[in-house]
Amino acid sequence: MFNHLFSISNKNYQLYSPFILRLIIGAGFIVHGWAKLSKGTPAGFEKLLTQLQVPFPHVTAWVASLTEVFGGLGILAGLSVGVVAIPLIFTMLVALFTVNINYGFSSIKTIGLTPQGPLFGPPGYEINLLYIAGLISLILTGAGIFSVDALLAKRRGLSK
Template sequence: MKLLLKMQGYLDATRQLDFLAPLALRLYLAPIFFVAGMNKAMHFPDTVQWFGDAMYGLGLPFPTLMAGLATSAELLGAAALVLGLGVRWIALPLMFTMLVAIVTVHLPNGWLAISEGMGPFATERTMSAIDRLQEIKEILMEHGDYDRLTDHGSLVILNNGIEFAATYLIMLLSLFFTGAGRYVSVDYWIQRRIQSQA
């Protein structure tokens, strides 16, 4: 019993560092949303067309509005995450963006982001991609400098499943409930100021 109490005391002491988890989530997610938002903003006419095109895109109604909202949410969200400002509020439109991406883009492709030939989440689609990947490797070995092309990582075939979007959604959900965290967020210092004045 004493050992359990002592271990509990050690665990309780780690709460002094509990701000590190939301800070890590914020700093991990911020560049992801910044890059996604900048890509949409820099090619906005193409983004609008992709949002609205029912044949080759998402087929969403009001594509200009939807593209603008998604771009704004990602860019403002990235800044808010870095600053730790309004994190619980900005998590909502970012989670909505991830849900739309999951349903409209990634869900038909299954779970896996990268194709693999075996495992519990492999599908006929991902398994057949392995044969195509092997063919690509053979062509590169015969006609290209395969070692130079792969010296920074293996070749893969993107499956574009929900894996990454679902992971980001879960991270945002965690931030929605925990907030930006203590010490290294504007939200924390605003709350401290309000409490001190009350």
């Protein structure tokens, strides 16, 4: 009865979905990478990697942090998303299997309530899977409109 009010059939909205994914995924990676770098070095992250017995924790901390910041910028801009997504997927897989897998699926675990509000436990791997799914979606669909990739394709005469 009301389907016609909410229908998007016969409209070309799918061009916008990669743009929306790029905004949140790119911003998310930038924020997470910047949090690791914001004190000048990713020393705190390096300590976590050391506790997890990740090889070469100093180098790994820098590589992961820079991958997240610059990869996030690439995703946000829509620049070679199919290439940029691969190392970001790898960082999510490493985080999933080294840290988050031990805490189950849910990304939000309420473990208590204080007068100041809820207390949350460590996050599970739900967010890792959501980032991976979004990145795979971008690999399959491309960057969409409002992207550097679309601009370059248009300049080369490859756009429809």
